[in-house]
Amino acid sequence: MQLILPKNYSNLLGSVEATEKAIKAVKDMFQNNISAQLALLRVTAPMMVLSGTGINDELNGVERPVNFPIKDMGERRAEVVHSLAKWKRLKLAEMGVKPGRGIYTDMNALRPDEELDNIHSIYVDQWDWEKVIRPEDRNVDFLKTTVRRIYEAIKVTENKLFVEFPQIVPQLPEEIHFITSQELLDIYPDKTAKEREHAITKKYGAVFIIGIGARLSNGESHDGRAADYDDWALNGDLLVWDDVLDRSLELSSMGIRVNAESMIRQLAIKGEDYKKSLYYHKRLLAGELPQTIGGGVGQSRLCMFLLRKAHIGEIQSSIWPDEMRSACENAGIHLM
Numbered sequence: 065m066q067l068i069l070p071k072n073y074s075n076l077l078g079s080v081e082a083t084e085k086a087i088k089a090v091k092d093m094f095q096n097n098i099s100a101q102l103a104l105l106r107v108t109a110p111m112m113v114l115s116g117t118g119i120n121d122e123l124n125g126v127e128r129p130v131n132f133p134i135k136d137m138g139e140r141r142a143e144v145v146h147s148l149a150k151w152k153r154l155k156l157a158e159m160g161v162k163p164g165r166g167i168y169t170d171m172n173a174l175r176p177d178e179e180l181d182n183i184h185s186i187y188v189d190q191w192d193w194e195k196v197i198r199p200e201d202r203n204v205d206f207l208k209t210t211v212r213r214i215y216e217a218i219k220v221t222e223n224k225l226f227v228e229f230p231q232i233v234p235q236l237p238e239e240i241h242f243i244t245s246q247e248l249l250d251i252y253p254d255k256t257a258k259e260r261e262h263a264i265t266k267k268y269g270a271v272f273i274i275g276i277g278a279r280l281s282n283g284e285s286h287d288g289r290a291a292d293y294d295d296w297a298l299n300g301d302l303l304v305w306d307d308v309l310d311r312s313l314e315l316s317s318m319g320i321r322v323n324a325e326s327m328i329r330q331l332a333i334k335g336e337d338y339k340k341s342l343y344y345h346k347r348l349l350a351g352e353l354p355q356t357i358g359g360g361v362g363q364s365r366l367c368m369f370l371l372r373k374a375h376i377g378e379i380q381s382s383i384w385p386d387e388m389r390s391a392c393e394n395a396g397i398h399l400m
Contacts, residue, residue, distance in 0.1 A: 166195025318359020
């Protein structure tokens with residue numbers, strides 16, 4: 065994605081100070097809303113995990129984690145998290161949480177291999193959440209029910225924001241539309257995956273695409289997904305239509321997590337059978353981890369969308385190329 069510079073763009077909130085106040089309002093409201101919708105307890109989370117344990121999220125499997133030696137542990141290496149997809153499941157096991165309840169946390173990550181643009185930053189902040197479920201909850205209907213609850217939390221936040229900042233007019237549709245990645249390919253066979261996302265989200269306003277990671281009828285995956293946390297048949301991405309950028313915007317990636325059977329199958333597809341000997345994977349295969357559903361909701365992205373911003377750098381303080389800063393400044397986009 066190349067840098068998008070919307071014509072006649074302006075800060076609807078009027079100032080950087082007002083933007084900062086609105087960012088805090090969104091974050092305070094949304095975490096209260098999602099914790100109520102999903103029965104989640106806030107917990108403290110790590111910024112790094114030990115290398116070689118299999119706990120870190122490998123995303124698409126090609127991104128390099130920031131890593132470093134620990135002097136007081138014999139130079140054993142640790143790495144900054146990409147996300148907390150697997151750590152949360154370990155935490156739920158440690159806490160002994162029962163089905164129907166879960167946890168959420170503020171996740172802060174570094175992803176230096178990101179291609180920087182309007183919606184991608186080296187710094188990633190999201191609400192990472194995870195909830196214990198029953199084995200019989202491992203189905204698409206349960207996934208959809210959970211997605212609707214998350215979408216409701218987003219809508220309630222948008223409506224409350226309108227009360228405090230009336231220039232931010234609600235635009236989300238009443239309902240979110242569900243479609244599988246294969247159905248999406250069948251509708252738009254001549255488009256790329258991203259073009260399909262833009263087309264379907266522009267049509268419906270808010271969409272959840274089910275089935276990320278498995279190969280489709282064209283021999284390709286809709287998008288990359290690690291083999292060892294989401295079940296590829298029971299996961300998906302939540303997208304909304306962004307009028308400012310005139311494109312779809314992914315706000316959340318989530319799914320019902322792998323059980324032993326689906327993890328073994330997906331690791332084999334990816335040629336990653338060696339991971340079964342890692343700490344996290346051994347515990348899962350031994351039946352020591354609960355069945356869960358979980359995901360992440362981008363904090364800066366949600367604020368960016370709800371506050372009608374053109375660049376994620378208007379929400380968070382990160383590192384940007386000089387030429388990007390200059391181009392944005394000339395277009396009325398103030399990067400923090």
